[in-house]
Amino acid sequence: MGRCVLVTGGAGYVGSHTVLQLLLEGFTAVVVDNLDNSSEFAVQRVAQLAGEFGKNLTFHRIDIRDIEALEKVFSTTKFDAVIHFAGLKAVGESVQKPLLYYKNNIIGTIALLEVMAAYGCKKLVFSSSATVYGWPKDLPCTEESPLCAMNPYGQTKLMIEEICHDIHRADSDWKIMLLRYFNPVGAHSSGHIGEDPRGIPNNLMPLIQQVSVGRRPTLAVFGNDYSTKDGTGVRDYIHVVDLADGHIAALHKFFEDPNIGCEVYNLGTGNGTSVLEMVAAFEKASGKKIPLVMAGRRPGDAEILYACTAKAEKELNWKAKYSIEEMCRDQWNWASKNPWGYGLPDPAN
Numbered sequence: 001m002g003r004c005v006l007v008t009g010g011a012g013y014v015g016s017h018t019v020l021q022l023l024l025e026g027f028t029a030v031v032v033d034n035l036d037n038s039s040e041f042a043v044q045r046v047a048q049l050a051g052e053f054g055k056n057l058t059f060h061r062i063d064i065r066d067i068e069a070l071e072k073v074f075s076t077t078k079f080d081a082v083i084h085f086a087g088l089k090a091v092g093e094s095v096q097k098p099l100l101y102y103k104n105n106i107i108g109t110i111a112l113l114e115v116m117a118a119y120g121c122k123k124l125v126f127s128s129s130a131t132v133y134g135w136p137k138d139l140p141c142t143e144e145s146p147l148c149a150m151n152p153y154g155q156t157k158l159m160i161e162e163i164c165h166d167i168h169r170a171d172s173d174w175k176i177m178l179l180r181y182f183n184p185v186g187a188h189s190s191g192h193i194g195e196d197p198r199g200i201p202n203n204l205m206p207l208i209q210q211v212s213v214g215r216r217p218t219l220a221v222f223g224n225d226y227s228t229k230d231g232t233g234v235r236d237y238i239h240v241v242d243l244a245d246g247h248i249a250a251l252h253k254f255f256e257d258p259n260i261g262c263e264v265y266n267l268g269t270g271n272g273t274s275v276l277e278m279v280a281a282f283e284k285a286s287g288k289k290i291p292l293v294m295a296g297r298r299p300g301d302a303e304i305l306y307a308c309t310a311k312a313e314k315e316l317n318w319k320a321k322y323s324i325e326e327m328c329r330d331q332w333n334w335a336s337k338n339p340w341g342y343g344l345p346d347p348a349n
């Protein structure tokens, strides 16, 4: 039996891709997810894609704030580490409903940490975000760049990072990796798993995807007057499979390096791509025209954000491999095979 990892939020977009990579690497994975923003079909498809390793995957529909339910899982399985994806992530919604975000993300994380400590599992990989850099003055963002939350979602990421630093300061048995993701896009090359957010998507790629399959008429471009190459916002898009592999690299580091404390790593490619460049690359990959509407800037948006990836490359021995063309190819493969994601058309959507 390989090492056993608890994956919170493992039915979600990044979680499902990471669980697949874990299984293929020989790990045993136990997923807990309340399915608030995901489908159990994702877990089933991951098990199928993993072939003979699929038997090493277990799923529990659990809210991580439910301490009793979490304890039940910990009392029957000894975990070597936890990867913590579970959380709400829609920036706009977090501005409208801050308490929902603080309650879910912060209280959920504290519940998880308490149960981990009670059962002596003190290795954690946490999904942080490049959003903690706010609107950076100096680029690329290094792990030492100043931090600034622009909204309650970002605030939850910053707070959880601080909580993690504090528990490690109080008890050095804790080994923690805070992974700051840049912009995950794309899908597994099979086209059987991918991003399928509930409700109206928040991020660029799922919106482009929904326009491409006729679920939306146009894409609104949020601002074309930035000081960038073509006036539109620039981000560091990273293939979700590269991101998933970053988690495997983080786990290996736990098991191989006794000096791990509470560490922060950027997971990005180091390249900046504008909205219009992303649209053009997707149009090329899909052969579909994406009609655009120029809209005003989205409040709180940074102009340019991309990562310095040197630390992860050096210390985790990990580097993103996939190009923007490959990200769009795989996104389209998923979209064209699953125009309605894991579900049937939702009349509310």
Ligand code: NAD
Residues within 6 Å of the ligand: 008, 009, 010, 011, 012, 013, 014, 015, 032, 033, 034, 035, 036, 037, 038, 039, 062, 063, 064, 065, 084, 085, 086, 087, 088, 089, 104, 108, 127, 128, 129, 130, 181, 182, 183, 184, 203
């Ligand atoms: P996602 O919504 O697809 O996955 C999150 C999963 O967590 C969902 O399956 C949801 O049902 C589950 N969940 C939420 N609250 C829960 C709770 N209380 N108990 C149990 N399960 C719960 O999102 P994702 O894109 O896969 O993101 C995963 C993590 O990475 C999140 O923490 C997110 O904030 C972070 N992140 C994502 C991005 C991105 O652009 N996708 C960027 C940076 C950071």
Ligand code: UDP
Residues within 6 Å of the ligand: 183, 202, 203, 204, 205, 207, 219, 220, 221, 222, 223, 232, 233, 234, 235, 275, 298, 301, 302
């Ligand atoms: N964006 C856009 N239209 C949309 C959604 C996003 O023009 O409907 C832009 C957004 O302004 C930003 C980029 O696309 O410049 C990436 O946005 P996303 O929300 O995906 O990521 P984040 O801003 O959180 O990095």
